Amino acid sequence: MRIKSKIWSLPIISAAIFCIGLAVSVLFSVAALNSIKATEEVDYPVLDKSKQISTEVTALVDSFKEAVAEGDKKRLEQSTGQAEKVRQSLDKLSKVPGQAELAKRLQKEFEDYVGPAQKVARQMLGVETGDAQSLIPKMQDGLKVLETDLAKVNQEAQLQFTRGIAESNQGVHKVLMTVIAVALIVVVASFAIAFVVIRAIWHELGGEPEYALDIARSVADGNLTMQISVAGNAPHSLLGALKEMQHKLQEMMTGIKNSAHLINTASAEIASGNADLSNRTESQASSLEETASSMETLTETVRQNAENSVQANRLAQNATSIALRGGEVVNEVVNTMGGINDSSKKIVDIIGVIDGIAFQTNILALNAAVEAARAGEQGRGFAVVASEVRSLAQRSASAAKEIKTLINDSVEKVGRGTQLVDQAGKTMSEVVSSVERVTTIMSEITNASQEQSRGIAEVSQAVNQMDEMTQQNSALVEQAAAAAESLEEQTMALNRLLSVFKLDNR
Structure with a gap:
């Protein structure tokens, strides 16, 4: 291999190793970004919406209780607005990727509770007529199912969010470790390749280029008495060839003089x-x-x-x-x-x-x-x-x-x-x-x-x-x-x- 090719091999191999490490880092980075994106677009919205729905449902239940306890019909009308907010929150939850079934189930459970609850409150406040006592068990069962399901959803959403954060951190850590490893590999490989290339070039030259230049100038001036030292005793190196050339020129010129x-x-x-x-x-x-x-x-x-x-x-x-x-x-x-x-x-x-x-x-x-x-x-x-x-x-x-x-x-x-x-x-x-x-x-x-x-x-x-x-x-x-x-x-x-x-x- 020529010296030019050996010199070019150092940056080429280093660039190849860097590109391989960069590709691995990109793969880990894409995985980390996907995990962060999933956490941002799915896990966090589900957790946020589930908590918001739980808070709104609790506020709605308290509003029903306070309206019945105080006999405040206006308060009952306000609970209707709060129920609408819960529906809007459930609708937003259904738009979260992969959460349509969950939102549909919660909507059903919410309607199973809010319908009897509104009738019981109206009947107790005399807005409507009917047997309120017969609807209370149904209302309580619906509320229990809704609260239990919301609690479960909140817990799973919290776990999924925590898992997503952990996976994102792990992905970022992997990316960081990959970058560090690639950097170390590039540095070590560069030093190793540089050592091999420099050693090969030194072996081919047999010494410093300036020394070879001085020898060539000395021979050009007609001085064939210079002692040439070849590093590593490399007879096939440049200095070895110059030494052999000087020896043969000296023998030839001596013969010509004689x-x-x-x-x-x-x-x-x-x-x-x-x-x-x-x-x-x-x-x-x-x-x-x-x-x-x-x-x-x-x-x-x-x-x-x-x-x-x-x-x-x-x-x-x-x-x-x-x-x-x-x-x-x-x-x-x-x-x-x-x-x-x-x-x-x-x-x-x-x-x-x-x-x-x-x-x-x-x-x-x-x-x-x-x-x-x-x-x-x-x-x-x-x-x-x-x-x-x-x-x-x-x-x-x-x-x-x-x-x-x-x-x-x-x-x-x-x-x-x-x-x-x-x-x-x-x-x-x-x-x-x-x-x-x-x-x-x-x-x-x-x-x-x-x-x-x-x-x-x-x-x-x-x-x-x-x-x-x-x-x-x-x-x-x-x-x-x-x-x-x-x-x-x-x-x-x-x-x-x-x-x-x-x-x-x-």
Whole structure:
């Protein structure tokens, strides 16, 4: 039940008890009023009229006696008026509620007396003639019956009047007692209900409302350290709920403060880590830029090497053609020895070029292997290609040396061309074979150089992509650093807001 209903129950129940008592009092009051009304309208009029009739009858009897004793005829006429008064009184008695039969009986008894009495008086006074002595017994019997009945009526009327007064007093007493009892019941019930209602409200509040108001204001001001005392140890009361609310708010705000502190610390560490990562990313980007520049230089060198290899291949193919033609015109060797000598010198020069190209290719392959080792995992394939190119360059150098040796031998033996013309064919065959080998090697060198150029181009492209990704990472790191700083600022603002709350040091 709500407090409002409990408060309203006090006057409502008191009013209900009062209405019930009032209804009982009204019932007793109505009964008392009816008794008083009956006494007023019936009992008292009957008693009054009966006494009046008795007095008038006595006066009439005395009037008859005095008129006869004094012989006063005027007095006899006056008795007639008195008899009429008695009749009027009996008539009034008949109009009293419930007394018509009594009045009728008394009227009959009165007429049974007054008729003979008047005749006896008139006869004794000589107003009428007749035997008065014969009517006297009838007159006396009628008077006796009338007086006896009147005495009985007076006695009963007196008893009824007394009873009516007693009943009226009793009714008034009952009304008074009822009013007093109702008042006492209302007072006792009001106190009892007030006690129950106040106790219930106190149990629901758990203390004074002003105390609860002070607690609410304290919590509203952020003070969660106030000790709340609950009357009667009622956990389900208002103060009990406020105490539980304060406890939970304190735990929640303590947790929020601790979390905010941890977030602040973590955001500071994140900001510091992002700053370090930004510096490292910038350093990595710078290194990648240098690597990209070196790869461009290496790419240009390899491209030139590939072009030189193509030229060397063409020269080797030309040498092969010459060697073939030399084999075909071996019979003209003697006549063209001078030309052979010149051609041999040219071949020596070409072999020198080939040797130089092989040496340069070897150096470039060595540098490419070093750069591939620096490139790490991404340069592993390039390292294999560089190793193969170096191997081919070494083989080319070795072949060039062999060709140079053969050419030198050929030059030295030009003077003996005639004697060695038979051997010239064999030597030219060997030259053709060697030149073919050189051509094959140069083709392989050319292909390897082209593959090397493509591989280095791919490595350069990968390095450029790494450079772009590193720059993007650097931008993302800067954004993360800005976000971490913003988070730290928001955490500090949250701590400032939480500083409003006063918590126990727990």
